[in-house]
Amino acid sequence: MAYARPNTDGSLVQYKSRYANYIGGEWIAPAKGNYFENITPVTGQPFCEIPRSTHEDIDRALDAAHGARRAWGKTSPADRAGILNAIADRLEAHLEKFAVSETWDNGKAIRETLNADLPLTIDHFRYFAGAIRAQEGGLSQLDDNTVAYHFNEPLGVVGQIIPWNFPLLMAAWKLAPALAAGNCVVLKPAEQTPATILLFAELVGDLLPPGVLNIVNGFGVEAGKPLASSNRIAKVAFTGETTTGRLIMQYASENLIPVTLELGGKSPNIFFSDVMARDDAFRSKALEGFTMFALNQGEVCTCPSRALVQADIFDAFMSLAVERTKAIKMGDPLDPSTMMGAQASNDQLEKILSYLDIGRKEGAEVLTGGKRAELGGDLDGGYYVEPTIFVGQNKMRVFQEEIFGPVVSVAPFDDLDDALSIGNDTLYGLGAGVWSRDGNTAYRVGRAIEAGRVWTNCYHLYPAHAAFGGYKQSGIGRENHRMMLRHYQQTKNLLVSYDPEPMGFF
């Protein structure tokens, strides 16, 4: 039984017809009075209006954040942790509502928002509530009279630009450590998926002092750029793609501020022969690991979009992998039995179709899928693509560029060295998967793959206590894990002499 659609009788979610920006603890209309329609990819129809903000709104949010930052930075870690835990508790009490909203705004299947997006978001706030209380500074006794103290201090006001693939979870990845560390935030949601983060502000806004969290909506060029290029932010965090990543670094260089960037990948998922040694739970797990390319319709920066399969099992493995992929149930994203929902936007749909086209032109073979899915009724207005398996070779464009759709490109490899050579032949290095019953093989490959995370005999797990981030062109810095606090902190060193005597130089 599908969840009722938002804005219908009986739905858990009733959107306002028009939203404002959340600035200084208040809902404030955009300075220029302009709005844009927010579209659900489920049907392609608009469902609310979102502020089309400009630099005036960003400036107002920065004013609010700067007004709040000194007091917020001096709150105790225990107080901040208490607030983060309260945010998590309130979100947990409304988990279904937020799952429905996220599905409606983004298009992903409700079983994913219920079981992944929301639980991970909630846990992320709890994790950083714990992490900030457990974090210690440093004390080094340099000699008998001299001590170096190292304090972690908040950066101040930070800018965060959120992607559209996990709108609430990616906001939580950035917000939780920033708030835990004592920063104030000006956050710009993706223009494709702004709705759930606004419901979030409605739900938890009162838990935070005014100005600590500010949300300004709008287009990248009109709202994101004035935020990223402002000389009133102490850091900018961005998840997106490489050209915008360069532009954000360029703006940051003008103000000499740090950036963290997560820019995507082309993650290899490597299957060694021994996966097929027995017909058991592990083989089934590995086949599920292959099929993970369809999770979130492939709109994951670490989508296992290249599968490398050892040549001696290639045909047998792929025959089972195709069967597993064909079993993916598409349909109404609000139906809990639906396994794969809609792509997030029309342009995303068009881009994926353009890659299906060049894949064929380059001679890749389509084992299953390969076209837009027509699901009938008003879902025909939505943006659905069949899960697609290409077989080809690693020089093809579909092996080299992130399609951000439910598309996997598969190639065989001969031995461990060949797997590494193909696996590392990419501009990116965000994620990878290794599947083997032999621990030594899995370890050697895992260490030699040039990627920030190597899932070993698993895939697509995102626990808060594991570092996530890229090698090569996949970005700079890490997210998740306690270490993320350091990306939102300044180091203060007090170098103290307890020696009453002069040094003797002058």
Add this chain to the structure above:
Amino acid sequence: MDETRDLSNDGQRRVEATPAAEALIEELKAVHGPLLFHQSGGCCDGSAPMCYPVGDFKIGRYDVKLGEVAGCPVYIGGQQFERWKHTRLIIDAVPGRGAGFSLEAPTGQRFLTRSALLDGEEPACPT
């Protein structure tokens, strides 16, 4: 080599624009002045051609100029070029929303890169 490679006249037609893209470019030029494109890679809006006012995006030493569309230079990162060089980029415009800081986002259209094999190129893997 310290200068951006310019392949505008290397005998290959490496980039072109559809009439829909050309119309959108003219519309944007009227508002923003001279423009350039830089082909993005990676996630989210990766693979989209990003359109900026000339001077806003710093073209780097390893970027490659593929040619021009509607009078606007089109660039791609050098490493990405090495992996895309057997294909022609066809810049199109489709209804859509947002692509980083690209100028067209507020118009309700977005630029999209379609691709074809360059003339004389064989498919990488014969079917």
